[in-house]
Amino acid sequence: MSSALDVSVVIPTCNRPHLATRAVRSALGQTHRNLEVIVVVDGPDEATEKALAEVADPRLRVVVLPVRGNAPNARNAGAREARGRWTALLDDDDEWLPEKIAIQLALAEASPAGSPIVASRLISRTPRADSVMPRRLPAAGQPLSEYFTVRRGLFYGDGFIQTSTILAPTELLRRVPFTVGLRRQQELDWTLRAVREPDVELLYAAEPLVLWHQDENRHRISLEMPYEQQMRWLRANRELFTPRAYAAFTLSVMSSMAAPSRQARHFRELLAEARGNGRPGALDYLTHLQIWALPPGLRRRVRDLIVGRAVDAG
Template identity: 75%
Template sequence: MSTDPDVSVVIPTLNRPELAARAVRSVLAQTHANLEVVVVADGPDPITRQTLEAIGDERVRVIELPERGKAPNARNQGALAARGHWTALLDDDDEWLPGKLEAQLKLAATATRESPVVATRMISRTPRADTIMPRRLPAPGEPLSEYFTVRRGLFYGDGFIQTSTIMAPTELLRRVPFTVGLRRQQELDWALRAVQEPDVELLYADDALVLWHQDEDRDRISLENPWQEQLEWLRANRSLFTPRAYAAFTMSVLSSMAAPTRSGRVFRELLSEARTHGRPGAIDYVTFLQIWTLPPNVRHRLRDAVVGRRSAADVR
C-alpha cells in the first residue's frame, strides 16, 4: 500500500512561530488523518522550525526558503514539495475546524470534472464579532467573475473565496501557480485563472469550516492598498472578467483601495476605466459614490448597521 498522504497542507509563514503552531495544530486535529503538513518558511526561520519540531508529529515538515519571495511563491514551493494527491492551503494566522478536510474530500468525490477546486464557507472573526462568508454560494450558470465581484448590497459583497478555504489537486496547483509579486486579490486571481482550465470546476462546502482571524491590530497583506498595482493587474487580466464584473471590481474593490487618496484625477480615471471597458449597473454607481464621498469609518459603521453582526454563539 502507498504511504503517501491523501492531502498535503501548505502553510506559508515567516517569524510568527506561535501563529504557525496554532495553524498546524488545527490541521493535526482534522478528522481526516492521512495528511502531511508542509510549512514553508519564507526565508531562514529557525525559531519557527524549533517550535514546530516541538509539536512532535512526523506528519509535519518545514521547508526554509533561502530568501524571501512572499506568500504566493511560498505556496508554489509548497505545492511542488507536496506528496498528496490533494493540496489544501492554510494561511499561518488562520485555523480550520476539525471536519474541514473530511467535508471537502466527500464533496470532491461528487465532482463532474477531473480537477475540482473545493472551497468552504468561513467564519470571519474580528474583535467585534463573527460573520459567515461568503453570504451566498454561486448560482447555477452564474459567471464566477460576477459571483466574486458584483454586489447586491451597498456596503458588502456576497461572493467570496479565501486562500485558507481552498483545496485542489496538487497537479492543478503546479499547472496554475499563484502569481508571484501580487500583493492583493491573490486567491481571486488564482481562482479565475484556474477555472479557465477545461477540466476544472469550483465546488463549495456549505458549512463554515475555516476560522479567519482578522485581528485589527496586526499587519496583514489584506490591509495594504496598492491600488495602482491592482489596476495594472486588472487591465492585464481583463479577459478573466465579464464586462459587468470588470466594472464592479473597478468601482468597488479597486475604488476602496484608491479612495483614501481623495484625488479627483483618480476618481475620474477609475470611473472612465469602468465605463470604457466594463458595463456598470446602477448599484455600481451608487457604491462608487459612497466609497468616494463617505469617510471609511462612517462606511464601516453603516456596513455594520446594514449587515448586522452575529455573535460567536450564533455562528456556532
C-alpha cells in the same frame, strides 16, 4: 504516517511563530488524519523554526526558503513539495474547523470533473462581530467573475473565495501557480485562471469550515492598498472578467484601494475605467460613492453592524 496519505496542507509563514503554530495545530487536528502539513517558512526565521520544532507530530514538515519571496511564491514552493493528490491551502493567521478536509474530500470525490476545486464558506471574525461569507453560493450558469465581484448590497461578501478555504488537485496547483509578486486578490487571480483550464469545476461546501481572523492590530495583506499595481493587474487580465464583473470590481475593490489617498483623479479614473471597459450598474455607482464618502474604519464598523452577528463570548 499512513500509506494512504492523500492531502498535503501548505502553510506559508514569516515571522509569526504563534500564529503559524496555531494554524498547524488546526490542520493536524482534522478528523481526516491521512495528511501531511508542509509549513513553508518564507526566508530564514529562527523563532518560527523553533516554535514548529516543538510540535510533536511526524506529519509536519518544515521547508525554509533561502530568501523571502512572499506568500504566492511560498505556496508554489509548497505545492512542489506536496506528496498528496490534493493540496489544501491555509494562511498562517487562519484556522480550520475539524471537519474541513473530510467534507471537502467527499465533495471532490463526488465531482464528475477531473480537477475539482473545492472551497467553503468561512467565519469572518473581527474584533466586533462574526459574519459568514460568502452570503450566497454561485448560481447555475453564473459567470464566476460576476459571482465574485457583483454585489447585491453595499458591502463585500456576497460572492467570495479566500485562500484558506481552497482544496485543489496538486497537479492543478503546479500547472497553474499563484502569481508571484501580486500583493492583493491572490486567490481571485488564481481561481479565475484555474477555472479556465480543461475539466476544472469550482465547488463550495455550504457550511463554514474556516475561521478567518481579521485582527486589526497587526499587519495583514488584506489591509494593503497597492492601487497602482492592482490597476496594472486588472487591465492586463481583462479577459478574466465579463464586462459586468470588470465594472463591479473596478468600482468596489479598486475604489477601496484608491479612496484612502483622497485623490480626486483616482475617483474620476475609476469611473472612466468602469464605463469604458465594463458595464456598471446602479449599485456599482452607489458602492463607489459610499467608499469615498466614509472613512475605512467607519465602513468596517458599519459593515459589521449590518452583516455581522455578535461574537459568542464562550
